[in-house]
Amino acid sequence: MLPHPFTVERVRRETHDTFTLELKGTNGIGGFSFAPGQFNMLYRFGTGEVPISISGDPERSDTLVHTIRAVGTVTESMERLKKGDIIGVRGPFGRGWPVLEARGCDVLIVAGGIGLAPLRPVMYRLLSRREQYGKIAILYGTRTPSDILYSKELEQWRSRFDLQVRVTVDRGEKDWKGHIGVVTTLIPRASFDPHEAVAMICGPEVMMRFTIRELEKRGVRRSNIHVSMERNMKCGIGFCGHCQYGPTFVCKDGPVFPYEKIEHIFRIREI
Amino acid sequence: MHTLEPILTEHPFLKGLNHAYIQLITGCARNVRFEPGQFLFREGEEANEFYIIRHGRVVMEIFTPERTAIPIQTVEEGEIIGWSWLIPPYHWHFDAQAVDMVRAIALDGKCLRNKCEEDHDMGYELLKRFAHIMEQRLQAARLQLLDVYHPHSGVAGPSARALKNKKR
Amino acid sequence: MKPFFIIHRNSLDSLFGALVGRNFTLVGPTLRDRAVAYSEIATVNDLPFGWTDEQDGGTYRLKKSDRQTLFDYAAGPHSWKKFLFPPALQLWEAERQIGPHEASPEYPPSHEGRGEQPRYAMIGVRSCDLHAIAVQDKVFAEGSHRDPTYEARRKNLFIVAVNCSHGGGTCFCRSMNTGPRATSGFDLALTEILEADRHVFLAESGSDRGAQVLREVTQEEAQESDIRAAERITADASVPMGRLMDTTDIRGLLYNNYDHPRWDHAAARCLACGNCTIVCPTCFCNTVEDFTDLAGTRAERRRRWDVCFAVDFSYIHGGSVRSTIRSRYRQWLTHKVATWIDQFGTSGCVGCGRCITWCPVGIDITEEVREIRANRPDDRKTLSEVGHAHT
Structure with missing residues (x-):
């Protein structure tokens, strides 16, 4: 339960309410290995602790990267961190995305809003072993053009010939020439083999529900759909009971679940 | 003059449609092109056509005096725009503007309506395809309405409001 | 012997x-x-x-x-x-x-x-x-x-x-x-x-x-x-044991009855006081709180028992997942006798009766389970069928 002190190496502003921290271990803590989709508990001295997914490159274990949305006291205080500041880290926790199981398959990544952050490590992993996967499509939807996360990286990825990158916004802005419409409208346009595709979805629950419906329409097997769930978390290790989701603990049985495993409770209200 | 029939046959909206119907529809079709910024149609105008997009992106907008044009949705290659020609009084409910150069096939609504009245089987086939698109757009509009990425839209219910100011 | x-x-x-x-x-x-x-x-x-x-x-x-x-x-x-x-316990300082x-x-x-x-x-x-x-x-x-x-x-x-x-x-x-x-x-x-x-x-x-x-x-x-x-x-x-509970396939019973009207009945009486969780010998939910002194030089983390009946127990940014008492009572009971079995291979209820005695309005876990069991609509769809109905 002890947070390890990490030093802030860099703070990068992403959008008006999101920022990325690059952290390095102190006190001789060197590498930090994690699986794409896992999360850490980040602690701000005296203020509190929050669960944040890891959004860096799993191959680069020297730097720990977290993209955070400032929506509460703790995350807002983290927004004020500067290079050289110390932050506490516990983790990594949870089960991640099925990047190994997806080898040999087409991969469909559907992200909504800040939900792109826990999927970015998947992208790094897929691209570092590009030959092991079939078609890869990233479908990303967010609120407005100025809410687009990692826009430079998305641009770079879009310029590759071996990737489909589609970005949409719920609300257009004046100079936006791109797609307008919810992320589910991108699904019929993506090119993949529904019978051999593994889908990884992260975003607000309602967005994931609509997305799954659209994927099923295209014939993607339920057993190949994976979702990342969010619940209140205090401990990260299954002691505190807060993150219960039906019979599961999101912190240790998730946050990534095969849709099949939670399908029976996925649409039950207030579970 | 070459016919539009092969293009219509291949378009996702009409794919799989009986060949005889395609021929009938081809009789109501013409090739059109819009420059970036050009309007396909405007709100309130008579809806005499609908468009099968072959290339480019069209934005559907509603104009408000306070916020100028609010873009609602974009449609692209492989999709269609417009069903007001099907529903009386046959007027457009929004503006449609080309974002970039748009190539499309315009189908004459009156001509199609007549053909559908004459041949209900064809009418039903077409209506099914439109119903599918209407359903998709309705679902999308509902999801859009939820504004799901807004920080305080994650969870509905009274507590969302109660806790809104109790930030953590 | x-x-x-x-x-x-x-x-x-x-x-x-x-x-x-x-x-x-x-x-x-x-x-x-x-x-x-x-x-x-x-x-x-x-x-x-x-x-x-x-x-x-x-x-x-x-x-x-x-x-x-x-x-x-x-x-x-x-x-x-x-x-x-x-x-209450200090975890570290x-x-x-x-x-x-x-x-x-x-x-x-x-x-x-x-x-x-x-x-x-x-x-x-x-x-x-x-x-x-x-x-x-x-x-x-x-x-x-x-x-x-x-x-x-x-x-x-x-x-x-x-x-x-x-x-x-x-x-x-x-x-x-x-x-x-x-x-x-x-x-x-x-x-x-x-x-x-x-x-x-x-x-x-x-x-x-x-x-x-x-x-x-x-x-x-x-x-x-x-x-x-x-x-x-x-x-x-x-012989004179005050209560009985039929535990036959209790997981299936509760997993198939998340929408049973009986939950409303319990919710109408439940005060969400959390007494049942405090007196329960197995309830383990807890929370951690971080503190600093006024000068901001010392910080500590304390753990204390938490109560799943509290609104912010399930708070995620935007609101609480379980905003109604109905859903919180359902969570407590379903966890105690059903999901606990999936989580730990045993029921979370040991039949001590404390939650019944110390409930200020006398809600009785055995009665709730009995009512859900007795009044199951016969033609109830399975959960997955319910889950896929859409409009």
Whole structure:
């Protein structure tokens, strides 16, 4: 339960309410290995602790990267961190995305809003072993053009010939020439083999529900759909009971679940 | 003059449609092109056509005096725009503007309506395809309405409001 | 067959002495605030002598008994979990240090589960509570992560169980297969036998250290008649047992009835006070809170029991997942008797009845389960079918 002190190496502003921290271990803590989709508990001295997914490159274990949305006291205080500041880290926790199981398959990544952050490590992993996967499509939807996360990286990825990158916004802005419409409208346009595709979805629950419906329409097997769930978390290790989701603990049985495993409770209200 | 029939046959909206119907529809079709910024149609105008997009992106907008044009949705290659020609009084409910150069096939609504009245089987086939698109757009509009990425839209219910100011 | 021994009422103190001699802190039932409460004890005189109780939904009343017994009452408002899983605990503290970056001098945190943990000897643990301890063992000491405080205290623990002679008004251990007779999980188990001319305890050991202690305290082997008397006593305890719960496929029952109208019925009465979670011997939910001193130089993290009936228990940015009392009561009950089985391979309910007695409005877990079972719509769709209906 002890947070390890990490030093802030860099703070990068992403959008008006999101920022990325690059952290390095102190006190001789060197590498930090994690699986794409896992999360850490980040602690701000005296203020509190929050669960944040890891959004860096799993191959680069020297730097720990977290993209955070400032929506509460703790995350807002983290927004004020500067290079050289110390932050506490516990983790990594949870089960991640099925990047190994997806080898040999087409991969469909559907992200909504800040939900792109826990999927970015998947992208790094897929691209570092590009030959092991079939078609890869990233479908990303967010609120407005100025809410687009990692826009430079998305641009770079879009310029590759071996990737489909589609970005949409719920609300257009004046100079936006791109797609307008919810992320589910991108699904019929993506090119993949529904019978051999593994889908990884992260975003607000309602967005994931609509997305799954659209994927099923295209014939993607339920057993190949994976979702990342969010619940209140205090401990990260299954002691505190807060993150219960039906019979599961999101912190240790998730946050990534095969849709099949939670399908029976996925649409039950207030579970 | 070459016919539009092969293009219509291949378009996702009409794919799989009986060949005889395609021929009938081809009789109501013409090739059109819009420059970036050009309007396909405007709100309130008579809806005499609908468009099968072959290339480019069209934005559907509603104009408000306070916020100028609010873009609602974009449609692209492989999709269609417009069903007001099907529903009386046959007027457009929004503006449609080309974002970039748009190539499309315009189908004459009156001509199609007549053909559908004459041949209900064809009418039903077409209506099914439109119903599918209407359903998709309705679902999308509902999801859009939820504004799901807004920080305080994650969870509905009274507590969302109660806790809104109790930030953590 | 294990030999049974006899400890006389007057030599019970020598048992306590043997435990104190082994550096145990004795904790057991005492009278406090007109209830039986577990706290530190020194001698037999601290136990509730000649008392019994009456319990029902929302009702608890201590009564003078006409029998001069020490253990003739059912579970009180306390459970033993407070000794192993303290209601409040400092997890660690950290001091702000002036380091290389003067602008950002911080910590590191120190001491986790360090410091000596108490060595408790629990006197008078009932069979249901032995099972409750075993349930919490699975949560805190048998998973992939272990709680150091719990583990240390649990390792030190010495348990003297007492077999029930009195079936409480809200008890249903028989339904949960958790009593009334203690069968394992103790160092010593006692059955109180009060006859016209003698007051003794039939004692058996459940561990090597239990056997050692027992040898020090008594040499008197039990007679066949004593053993039969003790058997009669525990058998009697289950005859007037106040409650029953049919646990047949209880997981399936609850998983198929998330939308049962009965939840509204419970929600209309439930005050969301959380009493049931506090008195429950297995409820383990907790939260952590971070503090600093005014100068901002010292920080600490404390853990305390939490209550799943609180609105912000399920808070994620934007709001609470379980915003209605209906969903929170449903979560508590479904977790207790159904999802717990998936999580830990055992029911979270041991049938002690505390949640029924201490509910201020008398909501009864056995009644709720019974009503859900009795009024299932016959043509109910399966969950997955319900899940896929859309408009």
